[in-house]
Amino acid sequence: MKRLLSIPLCLVALLALGQAQAAKRPNILFMMSDDHAAEGIGAYGSWLKDYVHTPAIDRLAAEGMRFTNVCCNNSICSPSRASIISGQYSHVTGALNLGCELKPNAPS
Known part of the structure; x- marks a missing residue:
C-alpha cells in the first residue's frame, strides 16, 4: 500500500519540478511581417497612429518590451x-x- 501511495507522490513532485523548470524559460514572441514599418504600429506613436489601429500589438508593446533602435x-x-x-x-x-x-x- 505504501508503494502505491509513493508513486503518485513522486509524480506530483516531478510535475512540480517540471513547472519550476518551465517558469525559468524566457517568454519570447517573435513577430515578423513583410514590409511593415514602425509607422504602421500605433505603439510607436507615429503620424499614422490616428489612422492605423493595432490594439493587440499596442497591448503587447505596453506590457512587454518594445525595440526602438533596430536595423x-x-x-x-x-x-x-x-x-x-x-x-x-x-x-x-x-x-x-x-x-x-x-x-x-x-x-x-
Missing part, C-alpha cells in the same frame, strides 16, 4: 528572411534578390 540586414524581403533564418548576411547565404534560395549548406 535590417537587407531591404529586400527574401534576403532579409534568409538572414533571420540563418543568422548570416545575405552575401554569405547567397540570397541576394527576390525568389532566391538559401545555399544547401546554409545553417538554419
Whole structure:
C-alpha cells in the first residue's frame, strides 16, 4: 500500500519540478511581417497612429518590451528572411534578390 501511495507522490513532485523548470524559460514572441514599418504600429506613436489601429500589438508593446533602435540586414524581403533564418548576411547565404534560395549548406 505504501508503494502505491509513493508513486503518485513522486509524480506530483516531478510535475512540480517540471513547472519550476518551465517558469525559468524566457517568454519570447517573435513577430515578423513583410514590409511593415514602425509607422504602421500605433505603439510607436507615429503620424499614422490616428489612422492605423493595432490594439493587440499596442497591448503587447505596453506590457512587454518594445525595440526602438533596430536595423535590417537587407531591404529586400527574401534576403532579409534568409538572414533571420540563418543568422548570416545575405552575401554569405547567397540570397541576394527576390525568389532566391538559401545555399544547401546554409545553417538554419
